[in-house]
Structure formats: structure tokens, C-alpha cells
Amino acid sequence: MTLPKGLAGVVVDQTKVSSTQGAVLTYAGYSIKELKNAPFEEVVFLLWHARLPSAEELNDFKKLLVSKMVLPYETVQLMARIAREPQHPMSILRTTVSLLGTTNDIERDDPPRILAKMLTAIAAIIRIRNDQPIKHVHKAWGVVENFIYMFSGNRPTPEQVAQFNTVMVLHADHEFNASTFTARVVASTKSDDYSCLTAAICALKGSLHGGANEQVFKMLEKIRQTGQDPIQYVAQRMAGGHKIMGFGHRVYKNGDPRAAILREIARQAAHETGNDDYFALQEEIKDYMFKTTRLHPNVDYYTALIYHCFNLDRQTFTTMFAACRTAGWLAHIIEQQSEGCLIRPSSEYVGETNRHYFADKEEKIID
Numbered sequence: 001m002t003l004p005k006g007l008a009g010v011v012v013d014q015t016k017v018s019s020t021q022g023a024v025l026t027y028a029g030y031s032i033k034e035l036k037n038a039p040f041e042e043v044v045f046l047l048w049h050a051r052l053p054s055a056e057e058l059n060d061f062k063k064l065l066v067s068k069m070v071l072p073y074e075t076v077q078l079m080a081r082i083a084r085e086p087q088h089p090m091s092i093l094r095t096t097v098s099l100l101g102t103t104n105d106i107e108r109d110d111p112p113r114i115l116a117k118m119l120t121a122i123a124a125i126i127r128i129r130n131d132q133p134i135k136h137v138h139k140a141w142g143v144v145e146n147f148i149y150m151f152s153g154n155r156p157t158p159e160q161v162a163q164f165n166t167v168m169v170l171h172a173d174h175e176f177n178a179s180t181f182t183a184r185v186v187a188s189t190k191s192d193d194y195s196c197l198t199a200a201i202c203a204l205k206g207s208l209h210g211g212a213n214e215q216v217f218k219m220l221e222k223i224r225q226t227g228q229d230p231i232q233y234v235a236q237r238m239a240g241g242h243k244i245m246g247f248g249h250r251v252y253k254n255g256d257p258r259a260a261i262l263r264e265i266a267r268q269a270a271h272e273t274g275n276d277d278y279f280a281l282q283e284e285i286k287d288y289m290f291k292t293t294r295l296h297p298n299v300d301y302y303t304a305l306i307y308h309c310f311n312l313d314r315q316t317f318t319t320m321f322a323a324c325r326t327a328g329w330l331a332h333i334i335e336q337q338s339e340g341c342l343i344r345p346s347s348e349y350v351g352e353t354n355r356h357y358f359a360d361k362e363e364k365i366i367d
């Protein structure tokens with residue numbers, strides 16, 4: 001039996017939520033190229049119901065999500081203590097989501113309430129870390145506008161809302177990526193939604209998955225601060241056996257379709273915020289990587305710059321990924337729960353065999 005390392009290319013189950021077949025990302029059959037400017041709320045509805053909402057349903061769904069973007073006072077009090085700790089924001093988010101599953105009536109919580117609370121919790125973590133007062137939801141605004149306002153403290157422009165909306169739509173789901181699969185494994189044991197999400201966050205945190213966006217910006221900052229030649233820096237890192245974060249993909253070997261869309265948003269956002277130099281640096285590294293390795297940038301490469309343009313501290317970048325992906329995690333949790341089947345694969349044992357405890361112990365004593 002030869003198994004591909006990391007289950008690469010192995011189809012482990014079926015899903016109706018999303019697909020990357022043919023290197024085209026689709027949500028319930030719709031290409032992200034068509035959905036990229038659809039309201040985030042509409043895409044969430046699509047992922048959860050496998051159909052587009054009517055105009056009335058969409059309006060009600062928006063209102064419902066926004067109305068739930070409020071955290072109980074006691075949760076905020078507890079969060080304030082956790083979020084002030086000097087730990088990584090993803091560690092704080094992991095503990096916060098676990099906390100949300102203990103301080104609320106989890107039997108009553110449904111996907112809209114959970115998604116809404118996740119967004120508010122992430123925005124609150126960012127505000128508390130920066131010693132800034134928590135911002136409250138505006139009932140008349142949409143989810144994306146509220147989310148930006150709640151983490152930044154400023155009402156975004158319509159252009160910023162449109163840019164961030166696309167970022168959220170493109171991150172909303174991605175079939176059986178590592179964090180989603182983790183959430184599905186936990187859901188398959190009939191655990192609760194918060195446990196599934198906590199596990200998903202643990203998987204997302206790593207730098208080979210969602211944690212890559214932070215590492216991308218760390219690299220860009222380092223190059224800018226040291227004044228090093230970018231090509232020399234990247235070449236040296238690779239010669240030292242390091243991967244260049246934000247490049248390569250398990251599924252997309254000829255380019256991540258999300259990166260192409262995000263590149264344009266990064267270019268625009270960088271221009272509007274005086275960050276053209278960062279974008280030019282990214283372009284230089286991208287061209288060099290393609291020339292020398294044929295590797296393309298992935299979803300995390302350009303979001304790093306977009307988040308910087310939204311004044312986010314790089315340590316919080318992966319919490320943004322979590323905010324968007326919660327929609328997809330919940331869609332997969334719902335689907336997995338409806339299947340009622342435990343995920344419990346088998347492994348090929350490759351260790352020692354036919355050993356004998358008593359004989360080996362005796363031999364040691366004689367030695």
C-alpha cells in the first residue's frame with residue numbers, strides 16, 4: 001500500500017458545499033469569479049442552504065446576522081482579561097471561542113448567532129489588544145461594514161466595504177482544507193459547534209495554512225526594514241531550505257483563482273493608502289518565484305497587504321481569515337452533522353512487529 005503523504009489528492013468524502021475540481025473554486029455550483037462581488041450575507045446563505053436567497057430572505061438574513069452581533073456583557077468581561085494577555089491573537093481567539101461555548105446557552109445557539117458572535121469576538125479581541133474601546137453594532141449597516149467598523153473604530157468607505165466584502169467572500173469556504181476537515185472530524189463525533197470551531201481555529205493557526213498571511217507580511221517588513229535586496233533575501237531563504245510563505249498550494253498547481261482577484265484589490269488598496277512600495281515589492285518577489293520555481297502566489301499572499309492597508313497589526317491577520325472561514329466551517333459542520341457518521345480512518349502500521357514484552361525485559365535484566 002502506498003499512501004500519498006498528507007493525503008494529497010485523496011478524496012475522503014462527498015460534499016455539496018464547495019468544490020475545487022478542475023482548479024475552479026465553486027460554492028454550491030457557482031464560481032467565485034461570479035460571486036466575488038455578491039454580498040457576504042448572500043454567500044453565507046448559499047453555503048448553508050445550497051441555494052441563493054430571495055430578495056426578502058436576503059434582507060431578513062442580513063438583519064438577523066447584524067442583530068446577533070452583540071456579545072453578552074459577562075463574555076466581554078472575561079474576554080477583556082484574556083485578550084490583554086501577551087499571547088498570539090489566534091491563541092486568544094481559540095480560548096475565546098471555547099469560552100463562547102461555555103458562557104452561552106449552546107443548545108439555543110444556531111449558525112447565524114454563532115457566526116455573528118465570532119465576528120464580534122474577533123473585532124473585540126483586536127480592540128482590547130490595542131487598548132481601544134469596544135465598538136457596538138449599527139443595526140442599519142450590513143455585516144461587512146459593521147465588522148470593519150467594529151475592529152477599526154472607523155466607518156469604512158463604500159469602496160473599502162466592497163474590497164473587504166470580496167476578501168470575505170473569497171475566504172468563506174474551500175472544501176476539505178485542513179481546518180474544515182478538522183471541524184468535520186469533531187462534528188462527526190456529535191460534539192458541539194463551539195468545539196468544532198475551536199478545533200478548526202487550532203488547525204488554521206499554523207503557518208502552512210491560515211497562519212501564512214502573517215508570515216508573508218513579516219517577510220515584506222523585514223526586507224523593507226533591513227533594506228536587503230528582495231531577490232537575494234528570497235534566494236537565501238530557499239537555499240537555506242525554507243519555504244516562501246504565500247506561495248504554492250496543495251490543490252492549485254497552476255495558480256490560486258482567489259489570488260488573481262485579491263491581487264487587484266491589494267493593488268488598489270495599496271495605492272489608496274500610500275503602500276505602493278509594498279505592492280511593488282510583492283510583484284518583484286512573485287515574478288522571481290515564478291521564474292525560479294514555477295510556484296504561484298496563493299490566497300494568503302495578497303491578503304497580507306490588504307489587511308495591512310486596513311491598518312491591522314500583522315499578528316491579527318489570521319483572525320481575519322478565521323472570521324471569513326467561520327461561514328464555511330459552519331456549512332461543513334451542518335453537512336457533517338446531517339450525515340451522522342463517525343470519521344475514523346485507519347492507518348498503515350509501519351513500526352516494529354512481533355516483539356515480546358517478557359522476553360525483552362528479561363534480556364535487559366541479564367544485560
Ligand SMILES: CC(C)(COP(=O)(O)OP(=O)(O)OC[C@H]1O[C@@H](n2cnc3c(N)ncnc32)[C@H](O)[C@@H]1OP(=O)(O)O)[C@@H](O)C(=O)NCCC(=O)NCCS
Pocket residue numbers: 006008207208209210212238242243244245246247248249250251293295298299300
Ligand atoms: C501550501 C503548501 C503546504 C502545499 O504543499 P504541498 O502540496 O504539500 O507541496 P509540497 O510542500 O510538497 O511542495 C512541492 C515542492 O514545491 C516546493 N514548495 C512548495 N511551496 C513552496 C514555497 N512556498 N516556497 C518554496 N518552495 C515551495 C517544496 O519544497 C517541494 O519541493 P521538492 O519537491 O523539491 O521537495 C506549500 O506550498 C507551502 O508550504 N507553502 C507555503 C505556506 C503557505 O503559503 N500556506 C498557505 C496555503 S494557502
